[in-house]
Amino acid sequence: MSSIAGTLAYPISSFILISAFYMQGQEFIRPMIRGQLIQSLLIAAVSFIVGFSENNIDFIILGIFIVFLRGALVTYFLEKGVPSKKVYFYEKKVDVAYLLLVDLIFIVIAVFLIYSIVFSSISIKSLIGNNGILVFPLTLFFQGLFLIASRRTTFAQIIGYVEEENALVLFALFLLPIPIIIEASVFMDVLALVVISSIVVIEKSTHERVEELIG
């Protein structure tokens, strides 16, 4: 059972990464939000798989929470922020090739450093697959960080934040005992995502470089 879970977890995790790169290269906001939806659903799928393989209902509860909070609520609030008469709403001057290349350099260096320095000195054992599977949440985390840093639209920045959240959940799914993840995840979702995202998106849709300094 566990080996089947491991076999399934790898392709799903790689699709999660592909969705992250898709969002990084996407200029249009609405497809980006949908990309976030798909990413969250895939993470819920990983949670269900771990739940069935470990025979633990807590993971399944976590999966249901992810579907409901991140899949439904966050997507709903973000989509509500898109101007209804401008469904093609997009961020100007997104240089995909440049962003992807810088992103790759950043991720490869960051993941390599963490992997070779931190992981080699502590003893960890992932629940499914081998320890190599932890490279997926790590990559996703740095990808989310780069998405926030590289974009000016509030939507993109909030989606980057969701991506980081997703990375933490995915990381925890592979490693930790369950109750703490559920608590942390639900708390972060409700407070940070739903409340903050709905306020920030309505308040201000883009941030220029200089404005960020003014506050």
Next chain:
Amino acid sequence: MVDVQYVTLVETVLQYFFVVLFAPLFAGILASFKSKVESKKGPSIFQPYYDLFKLLRKETLLPEGSGLLFKYIPYVAFGVYSLISIIIPVLIPQPIYFTASADFLGGAILFSTAAFMKMAAAMNSNSNFSALGTSRAISFNFLSEGTLITVFFAVSLITATNNPYVTNHFLVANPLQNVSLDHIFATLAFLMLFLYETGKLPLESSGLQELGMIEEGLNYEYSGKLLAINKWGSYIKQYLLGSVLLNVFLLPWGLFSTYPLFFLDVPVMILKWLLLIFIVIAIETTLAKLRLFRILDYLATAFTFSILFLIFSEVIV
């Protein structure tokens, strides 16, 4: 019992002449089928041969101010492609004569050398159009070469060797490896690269429209015999890249290396190529046209896939 050396010699000769003589045929089949899909009558599948014969008979004109590179590099580039055609598994899945002269990376470097020489020759033509084609080709090639080399690096990580023949045998012996994550990513990256390198992106990069031309920009000032040699070289390059894609990544099965059976490799390769042509036509005719500067985004995506694949093949055991 047939002598092994004799068999290897026959295999080498068969592979070389198959590649050089049949390469234009696949380009012809592709053009013909594509026209049929677009509800046009289309040219005959032998059209590339007619073109080559016509051009070989015509007079060669050299532009004023062009140099020696412009005049001689088509022959050198053709020679490089000929060399590649006998060192990688494009027909016979067993090492033949000359195979030992270069490994996978050596093949990639030979491809890059030919591309570089063609650009140098185009710059030597003293023409603005050729310079435009060169600058386009260079600004896109820096990403495609990176992808090519990364994919080859990563393939060698799977089998711990840099020999395409070993990779082919390894994939045939371990069928499950063909659906492994790292292999799928590499195949995808290489397919994207193949589409770009052979001008099959929906952009008319192989046509003579000024807005989209890349490869043809390099050939702009060539005429007569030199143009024929250049075109023939391009057909061979297309066949080589496509066959590497088929034999090392997509469909490693079905090739024979024992004495009488290896003649069957010819129809097997033709069938494999028909499948590849079907895939290429499906992609080429269903995608919306890209704008020229979008090629960089496309190649960056391919590069991303190849780097990801490199990481995956390291961490997933």
